Amino acid sequence: MIDNSSIESLKSSIDIVDVVGSFVELKKAGANYKANCPFHGEKTPSFVVSPSKQIYHCFGCGVGGDSIKFVMEMEKLSYPEAIEKLASMHNFSLTYTKGSSDYSDAKRVLEAIGQWYVKNLNQNTAAKQYLLDRGISQSSIERFEIGYVPSGQEVMQFLTSALLPLPKAAEAGIIAQSENGQGYYARLVERITFPIYSASASIVGFGGRTITNHPAKYINSPQTKLFNKSRLLYGYHLAKESIYKNKKIIICEGYLDVVMFHQAGFTEAVAGMGTALTTEHLPMLRKGDPKVILAYDGDKAGVSAALKAAQMLSTAGFDGGVVLFPDGQDPADLIAKGQSEKVATLLRDPKPLIPFVIEKICEGYDLTDPRAKEAAFTEVKQYLEGMSQIIKEAYIPLASTVLGVAPAMFGKQTNLAQRQERFSQRRDDVAQLGILKTLLEKPELIDTVLNVVDVSMFAQYAGLFSALLVGEKDHPQLVGLSVDDTFQVMNEDELKDVLRNFLIKHYDTKLKSVVSDTAMPFAKKSFIIRKIKTDIIPKLKRGELVTFDEKLL
Numbered sequence: 001m002i003d004n005s006s007i008e009s010l011k012s013s014i015d016i017v018d019v020v021g022s023f024v025e026l027k028k029a030g031a032n033y034k035a036n037c038p039f040h041g042e043k044t045p046s047f048v049v050s051p052s053k054q055i056y057h058c059f060g061c062g063v064g065g066d067s068i069k070f071v072m073e074m075e076k077l078s079y080p081e082a083i084e085k086l087a088s089m090h091n092f093s094l095t096y097t098k099g100s101s102d103y104s105d106a107k108r109v110l111e112a113i114g115q116w117y118v119k120n121l122n123q124n125t126a127a128k129q130y131l132l133d134r135g136i137s138q139s140s141i142e143r144f145e146i147g148y149v150p151s152g153q154e155v156m157q158f159l160t161s162a163l164l165p166l167p168k169a170a171e172a173g174i175i176a177q178s179e180n181g182q183g184y185y186a187r188l189v190e191r192i193t194f195p196i197y198s199a200s201a202s203i204v205g206f207g208g209r210t211i212t213n214h215p216a217k218y219i220n221s222p223q224t225k226l227f228n229k230s231r232l233l234y235g236y237h238l239a240k241e242s243i244y245k246n247k248k249i250i251i252c253e254g255y256l257d258v259v260m261f262h263q264a265g266f267t268e269a270v271a272g273m274g275t276a277l278t279t280e281h282l283p284m285l286r287k288g289d290p291k292v293i294l295a296y297d298g299d300k301a302g303v304s305a306a307l308k309a310a311q312m313l314s315t316a317g318f319d320g321g322v323v324l325f326p327d328g329q330d331p332a333d334l335i336a337k338g339q340s341e342k343v344a345t346l347l348r349d350p351k352p353l354i355p356f357v358i359e360k361i362c363e364g365y366d367l368t369d370p371r372a373k374e375a376a377f378t379e380v381k382q383y384l385e386g387m388s389q390i391i392k393e394a395y396i397p398l399a400s401t402v403l404g405v406a407p408a409m410f411g412k413q414t415n416l417a418q419r420q421e422r423f424s425q426r427r428d429d430v431a432q433l434g435i436l437k438t439l440l441e442k443p444e445l446i447d448t449v450l451n452v453v454d455v456s457m458f459a460q461y462a463g464l465f466s467a468l469l470v471g472e473k474d475h476p477q478l479v480g481l482s483v484d485d486t487f488q489v490m491n492e493d494e495l496k497d498v499l500r501n502f503l504i505k506h507y508d509t510k511l512k513s514v515v516s517d518t519a520m521p522f523a524k525k526s527f528i529i530r531k532i533k534t535d536i537i538p539k540l541k542r543g544e545l546v547t548f549d550e551k552l553l
């Protein structure tokens with residue numbers, strides 16, 4: 001078991017903004033951060049992270065909790081697994097009570113086998129020669145810890161002789177259990193190996209490239225607790241410093257490209273794990289606020305990958321551009337042939353993301369055909385709708401020129417009417433929710449409030465009010481309210497003012513409903529009307545609060 005005190009110190013050393021921010025794209029909103037909820041599909045962010053309370057809450061689907069809960073839900077992990085995951089994300093060493101298994105064993109296996117792979121490379125002339133032929137220098141081989149994995153039998157022998165527990169090696173993705181469950185086999189054999197590190201520079205897996213014309217050119221570690229390929233970037237731990245310093249990150253297509261870019265002095269280069277860039281990469285890319293340069297092959301696959309990535313990045317508000325290497329000349333080859341200067345020239349002049357997207361979308365259509373032109377227009381318009389008004393308007397002239405349509409066709413769609421409607425609907429709720437929010441933070445004011453109102457006066461929020469009174473702290477709506485920036489915590493005077501206005505409105509409405517109530521006995525009716533008209537309302541208007549009277553219900 002994980003030692004409790006070490007869980008506590010882990011908890012106190014992590015920040016929910018970091019934790020959630022490494023899974024989803026967070027945007028600052030007042031004192032909080034906002035995002036599109038990762039737990040339910042949505043287009044407008046209703047997911048809020050509160051750094052002061054160290055909790056998250058979704059106003060859309062009601063989920064909420066602390067960092068650990070978030071990781072549990074996000075990664076479908078048990079409590080101890082989530083703790084281990086958080087610890088590994090933050091390079092935090094947990095202590096374990098005696099006799100329990102240590103998750104960091106998997107990491108130890110990765111480190112040991114990585115060193116062994118490196119040693120093997122020097123003994124395998126074919127593998128070493130392959131790298132040298134590709135123009136990779138000895139110092140790059142060392143810097144990137146490139147290695148070689150021999151036969152499966154040798155892998156198993158190594159693990160046994162190094163006393164590395166096989167279940168841990170399986171957990172680390174090095175070996176897998178054979179189908180009959182009788183034994184293990186090595187997942188990566190006879191390949192050049194590239195260790196893959198997390199952003200915090202701990203080893204999480206390997207990529208392997210065949211040199212024997214195996215149909216799968218590259219194989220990566222399988223998804224493990226440590227290795228999540230959609231959130232890793234190859235070379236990031238080596239590029240990090242330059243990325244921060246030069247405010248630039250170069251994303252290329254393959255591991256060898258990364259190695260060659262670094263070798264040629266472009267030390268901001270990273271690559272995806274053989275998969276497309278996804279929104280899961282955005283939090284990592286955002287770190288250090290760099291310009292993102294996509295350095296892709298100019299072939300069909302490269303262009304389409306660049307288009308998708310550029311579209312995603314620009315919509316997410318990234319600055320940057322695209323460099324396509326012409327005629328299938330891949331950058332690694334250019335550098336190997338001593339043409340680093342050519343690469344540098346291309347990198348200095350990237351096509352900015354938004355114009356790149358607009359032009360590539362249009363190139364995909366025959367604009368002389370009206371129907372195709374209409375489809376291109378719709379696609380470009382949709383793309384621009386995803387941008388802020390200012391950015392959108394800045395690029396309408398370019399889009400209309402490329403498409404050959406009038407700028408006016410892009411229109412000025414404001415959602416002002418919609419927004420106003422939503423606001424007025426909410427305005428009536430502001431008083432009640434503001435009162436509840438204040439009581440959440442300042443329970444000592446509860447008597448002041450209960451003295452003048454009854455729970456039932458809160459109509460649709462009566463349930464919430466009751467939950468608050470009985471101290472149901474984890475009621476999802478109460479948690480939501482506590483992180484909702486729309487409502488301010490009031491001081492006592494402000495609270496009394498709001499209460500007074502709330503009561504004036506309440507008794508006004510009450511008066512009208514009593515007057516028109518034909519079923520109410522005459523004596524009661526006249527009592528209530530007189531009480532409200534001659535006593536309550538005048539007092540409230542004078543600035544006094546009036547004690548709640550049950551007879552008025």
Ligand code: ZN
Nearest residue numbers: 037040058061
């Ligand atoms: Zn949600």
